[in-house]
Amino acid sequence: MLDPVSFSEASPAPVPAQVRALQLQERACKPPPRWPRFFITLLVLALIWGVLTEFRLDAMVFGLPAVLAGAGLVFLMPATPGWRISPSGAFRFAVFFAVQSVLGAIDVAMRAFSPRLPLSPGFRHYPLSLPMGAPRIVFLNTITLLPGTLSAEVEADEVIVHMLDTQADLAASLGALEVRVADLFSLSPQSENSK
Amino acid sequence: MMLDLIAASLVVFGTVFFIAGTVGLLRFPDIYCRLHALTKADGLGLALVALGMTLKAESFGEVFRIVLIWFFVALASATCGHLIAAYARQADREGKA
Numbered sequence: 001m002l003d004p005v006s007f008s009e010a011s012p013a014p015v016p017a018q019v020r021a022l023q024l025q026e027r028a029c030k031p032p033p034r035w036p037r038f039f040i041t042l043l044v045l046a047l048i049w050g051v052l053t054e055f056r057l058d059a060m061v062f063g064l065p066a067v068l069a070g071a072g073l074v075f076l077m078p079a080t081p082g083w084r085i086s087p088s089g090a091f092r093f094a095v096f097f098a099v100q101s102v103l104g105a106i107d108v109a110m111r112a113f114s115p116r117l118p119l120s121p122g123f124r125h126y127p128l129s130l131p132m133g134a135p136r137i138v139f140l141n142t143i144t145l146l147p148g149t150l151s152a153e154v155e156a157d158e159v160i161v162h163m164l165d166t167q168a169d170l171a172a173s174l175g176a177l178e179v180r181v182a183d184l185f186s187l188s189p190q191s192e193n194s195k
Numbered sequence: 196m197m198l199d200l201i202a203a204s205l206v207v208f209g210t211v212f213f214i215a216g217t218v219g220l221l222r223f224p225d226i227y228c229r230l231h232a233l234t235k236a237d238g239l240g241l242a243l244v245a246l247g248m249t250l251k252a253e254s255f256g257e258v259f260r261i262v263l264i265w266f267f268v269a270l271a272s273a274t275c276g277h278l279i280a281a282y283a284r285q286a287d288r289e290g291k292a
Binding site (some may be wrong): 048051052053084101102104105106107108109111112113117118121130140141142144145147148149151152153154162 | 279
């Protein structure tokens with residue numbers, strides 16, 4: 001198994017991934033109370049449906065129940081902690097996301113078209129150091145867009161990654177993604193310096 | 196005219212990636228490799244076609260609709276890819292046990 005490279009470099013003593021995740025967890029903001037959450041969801045969903053259907057009245061037959069059901073679910077579900085998104089971090093994440101998804105698609109397309117079919121697939125483990133909730137979900141979903149990696153399963157605090165080529169440097173590519181996700185949620189100022 | 200040309204080439208490039216995804220689906224050896232082809236190549240294919248279509252959009256509402264569709268498809272494909280892979284691994288373990 002591999003060491004996480006991204007975070008341990010910058011801090012004086014290497015912090016175990018789990019402890020670090022707990023420390024970062026405290027950075028989450030408190031969620032808004034129930035009724036405001038309900039009305040915000042109602043408004044956002046109604047707006048999305050309205051734009052999708054050009055505010056046609058007959059489309060409301062489907063839209064109104066769906067919007068009410070969605071907002072109702074948010075009302076009934078336990079609140080998840082909110083995360084502060086850094087605008088400049090979001091921009092850097094978007095650029096990273098765009099470049100990596102283009103590289104990932106070109107890589108897999110070349111392999112698919114190549115007569116030799118250059119693949120040496122396999123699974124590798126990678127420890128999760130981002131906190132539960134939005135940061136971890138964004139991380140796991142974006143792994144699948146990076147060249148040659150696919151998030152296959154989560155076991156405790158590890159993600160099992162399927163790789164098209166197990167010789168590729170997994171720690172380097174996932175470490176870079178971790179830095180970008182932490183930056184997006186303004187989580188770790190010290191990992192900025194190491195980049 | 197220039198815009199038409201750019202929009203058309205974006206759609207053509209997008210289609211090339213859709214074809215690559217399909218070729219990968221047919222040629223790759225197992226379910227996990229096939230998921231790579233579908234999530235990555237088709238994802239960029241859709242993004243390029245969507246970008247091409249936004250250039251030809253007639254209203255802001257249309258652009259917003261295309262962006263929304265791209266966003267939900269991208270989110271769904273990454274999530275479904277993960278779920279299918281997790282299910283396949285579980286099935287593999289039960290098969291071996």
